[in-house]
Amino acid sequence: xxxxxxxxxxxxxxxxxxxxxxxxxxxxxxxxxxxxxxxxxxxxxxxxxxxxxxxxxxxxxxxxxxxxxxxxxxxxxxxxxxxxxxxxxxxxxxxxxxxxxxxxxxxxxxxxxxxxxxxxxxxxxxxxxxxxxxxxxxxxxxxxxxxxxxxxxxxxxxxxxxxxxxxxxxxxxxxxxxxxxxxxxxxxxxxxxxxxxxxxxxxxxxxxxxxxxxxxxxxxxxxxxxxxxxxxxxxxxxxxxxxxxxxxxxxxxxxxxxxxxxxxxxxxxxxxxxxxxxxxxxxxxxxxxxxxxxxxxxxxxxxxxxxxxxxxxxxxxxxxxxx
Amino acid sequence: xxxxxxxxxxxxxxxxxxxxxxxxxxxxxxxxxxxxxxxxxxxxxxxxxxxxxxxxxxxxxxxxxxxxxxxxxxxxxxxxxxxxxxxxxxxxxxxxxxxxxxxxxxxxxxxxxxxxxxxxxxxxxxxxxxxxxxxxxxxxxxxxxxxxxxxxxxxxxxxxxxxxxxxxxxxxxxxxxxxxxxxxxxxxxxxxxxxxxxxxxxxxxxxxxxxxxxxxxxxxxxxxxxxxxxxxxxxxxxxxxxxxxxxxxxxxxxxxxxxxxxxxxxxxxxxxxxxxxxxxxxxxxxxxxxxxxxxxxxxxxxxxxxxxxxxxxxxxxxxxxxx
DNA sequence: GGGAGGCGTGCTCACATGAGCAATTCCTGC
DNA sequence: GCAGGAATTGCTCATGTGAGCACGCCTCCC
Numbered sequence: 001x002x003x004x005x006x007x008x009x010x011x012x013x014x015x016x017x018x019x020x021x022x023x024x025x026x027x028x029x030x031x032x033x034x035x036x037x038x039x040x041x042x043x044x045x046x047x048x049x050x051x052x053x054x055x056x057x058x059x060x061x062x063x064x065x066x067x068x069x070x071x072x073x074x075x076x077x078x079x080x081x082x083x084x085x086x087x088x089x090x091x092x093x094x095x096x097x098x099x100x101x102x103x104x105x106x107x108x109x110x111x112x113x114x115x116x117x118x119x120x121x122x123x124x125x126x127x128x129x130x131x132x133x134x135x136x137x138x139x140x141x142x143x144x145x146x147x148x149x150x151x152x153x154x155x156x157x158x159x160x161x162x163x164x165x166x167x168x169x170x171x172x173x174x175x176x177x178x179x180x181x182x183x184x185x186x187x188x189x190x191x192x193x194x195x196x197x198x199x200x201x202x203x204x205x206x207x208x209x210x211x212x213x214x215x216x217x218x219x220x221x222x223x224x225x226x227x228x229x230x231x232x233x234x235x236x237x238x239x240x241x242x243x244x245x246x247x248x249x250x251x252x253x254x255x256x257x258x259x260x261x262x263x264x265x266x267x268x269x270x271x272x273x274x275x276x277x278x279x280x281x282x283x284x285x286x287x288x289x290x291x292x293x294x295x296x297x298x299x300x301x302x303x304x305x306x307x308x309x310x311x312x313x314x315x316x317x318x319x320x321x322x323x
Numbered sequence: 324x325x326x327x328x329x330x331x332x333x334x335x336x337x338x339x340x341x342x343x344x345x346x347x348x349x350x351x352x353x354x355x356x357x358x359x360x361x362x363x364x365x366x367x368x369x370x371x372x373x374x375x376x377x378x379x380x381x382x383x384x385x386x387x388x389x390x391x392x393x394x395x396x397x398x399x400x401x402x403x404x405x406x407x408x409x410x411x412x413x414x415x416x417x418x419x420x421x422x423x424x425x426x427x428x429x430x431x432x433x434x435x436x437x438x439x440x441x442x443x444x445x446x447x448x449x450x451x452x453x454x455x456x457x458x459x460x461x462x463x464x465x466x467x468x469x470x471x472x473x474x475x476x477x478x479x480x481x482x483x484x485x486x487x488x489x490x491x492x493x494x495x496x497x498x499x500x501x502x503x504x505x506x507x508x509x510x511x512x513x514x515x516x517x518x519x520x521x522x523x524x525x526x527x528x529x530x531x532x533x534x535x536x537x538x539x540x541x542x543x544x545x546x547x548x549x550x551x552x553x554x555x556x557x558x559x560x561x562x563x564x565x566x567x568x569x570x571x572x573x574x575x576x577x578x579x580x581x582x583x584x585x586x587x588x589x590x591x592x593x594x595x596x597x598x599x600x601x602x603x604x605x606x607x608x609x610x611x612x613x614x615x616x617x618x619x620x621x622x623x624x625x626x627x628x629x630x631x632x633x634x635x636x637x638x639x640x641x642x643x644x645x646x
Numbered sequence: 647g648g649g650a651g652g653c654g655t656g657c658t659c660a661c662a663t664g665a666g667c668a669a670t671t672c673c674t675g676c
Numbered sequence: 677g678c679a680g681g682a683a684t685t686g687c688t689c690a691t692g693t694g695a696g697c698a699c700g701c702c703t704c705c706c
Contacts (some may be wrong), residue, residue: 049377050376056329062338129367
């Protein structure tokens with residue numbers, strides 16, 4: 001019985017979706033009433049006999065977005081499908097982030113941004129005139145120790161320029177050698193002013209880094225490979241605005257954190273709009289940490305990362321990760 | 324412009340097919356009229372952004388079936404999708420053939436069948452009582468030279484038994500050594516009677532063989548590897564009811580054909596219902612030959628073979644195959 | 647044997663949708 | 677700058693479709 005119903009479902013689905021016949025026609029063709037055909041089609045869809053797929057580089061996974069919003073009380077989520085061809089996931093996610101910013105309402109008067117490859121790529125994808133009068137503030141210390149210097153600044157400036165506003169840069173290293181220096185520099189009028197602007201931003205945009213030697217913070221000379229190894233040993237999964245956190249979103253090394261300049265994690269958590277853009281195989285752990293510890297109100301990511309985040313959620317948060 | 328319309332199509336398709344929202348909900352969501360949304364969806368389907376697929380082992384490719392019917396004036400065609408997993412295509416095609424026979428109307432009073440792996444597999448898939456009172460006649464000489472003997476008989480008997488009718492076997496070798504012997508045996512009252520019944524069958528069911536050393540005719544000792552090599556050299560692509568034909572459906576070796584017992588190709592061509600069941604990579608050429616020379620009125624095959632047959636048709640029949 | 651409950655079926659009705667058409671806009675060539 | 681034509685848009689209307697309901701059948705349990 002079941003098998004013959006299934007066969008009818010298949011035939012009905014073929015006639016309906018491939019031959020675009022009406023349910024009535026299918027009914028008389030298969031000797032069924034049109035309501036029966038309707039039910040068979042519903043069944044075929046439920047059983048997954050009929051698979052409807054949206055294939056487009058800029059398609060999104062709305063069902064996963066909904067799950068993310070619900071599980072983690074996010075204000076919003078954007079999930080980009082993992083590409084079947086080899087094209088770059090990071091690029092597509094950056095594009096989606098640019099789209100999101102562009103459509104963000106209310107338009108933020110001041111946008112706090114971090115820096116790094118991801119944010120830089122988002123800046124590249126923002127078209128000229130994506131907004132009118134969006135000012136940009138850096139929310140963590142810039143890179144300035146080696147050849148890479150200037151990237152952080154150019155990211156912020158580029159976003160501000162295309163958004164028709166002014167960029168305010170944070171004239172400070174990301175991490176200082178002594179806590180006292182950090183306190184001193186933050187007290188400096190210029191820096192204090194920027195941090196104040198940053199604190200008052202109407203939206204934040206940032207990414208997250210992985211806790212390994214490939215980090216931009218290592219690259220820039222702020223941290224050594226040994227520092228990273230130590231952080232990992234203490235449970236760090238990655239960093240957000242230069243601050244290393246563990247799987248539960250807690251600061252791993254308070255001494256290090258005390259030497260780090262910029263917006264605090266508490267400020268991010270309290271923000272109305274905090275957009276985290278995190279993608280890629282290596283960033284699953286840090287994405288989980290960011291989302292589950294409410295560091296963002298909006299997550300923009302790829303399908304694989306979203307699945308990793310949700311899978312953890314399904315098993316409950318009590319299950320510990322094996323290291 | 325085009326790109327933004329495309330994006331709207333994608334968004335609309337997502338909301339419609341994944342979120343099952345109504346078109347005017349989508350309209351108000353995207354700030355469009357509901358007619359615009361309808362048009363976007365049509366466009367999305369036409370552009371292939373929305374891909375609807377029917378995934379089921381017993382699904383069929385109705386569009387290819389239609390093409391086959393139209394290109395080759397077939398009464399009917401059945402095309403089974405090529406399985407994505409490793410499961411046997413031959414088996415699925417045999418199952419489809421059994422389904423087809425079962426549903427065939429009017430029910431044939433007498434069914435002429437050939438023998439071989441394919442027909443045997445079809446017999447296996449016919450359920451007990453698939454018809455009431457279908458008599459079966461063999462349409463070509465049986466296997467009788469080696470251990471395999473009996474298969475041909477059992478195929479026919481099995482089909483007849485499950486179809487509630489009697490089997491009439493053709494008590495003759497498939498190929499004789501001398502033409503005169505063939506004439507003599509065909510004149511014999513018993514054999515002549517069977518051939519007459521075969522000629523009067525209301526439907527035929529047969530497969531086709533490849534012209535290579537793996538042929539059942541070689542296996543059974545009727546032909547040597549050298550014979551096959553000679554046939555191939557003369558353009559043979561395979562055999563139908565023991566008769567070797569070239570790409571255009573012509574008998575390759577009239578001398579050999581004169582020694583072959585059974586229904587002639589002309590009889591098959593003239594038949595109202597001649598069901599050819601041909602599947603598998605190696606049988607593309609013979610399938611093309613059978614279909615394009617009208618040896619069957621119904622083709623049952625797999626997707627890949629159907630595509631091969633149709634591709635040839637698209638290029639026109641004038642293009643010669645390179646050997 | 648008889649009743650209760652569950653399941654499948656056919657139907658009504660309200661809603662969703664596509665075809666076809668007028669109105670508008672946009673473009674193009676003069 | 678403007679007329680003509682093509683494309684696009686909003687609409688009417690007929691049709692297609694799914695939700696919900698009533699009926700009958702089957703089964704299971706008393």
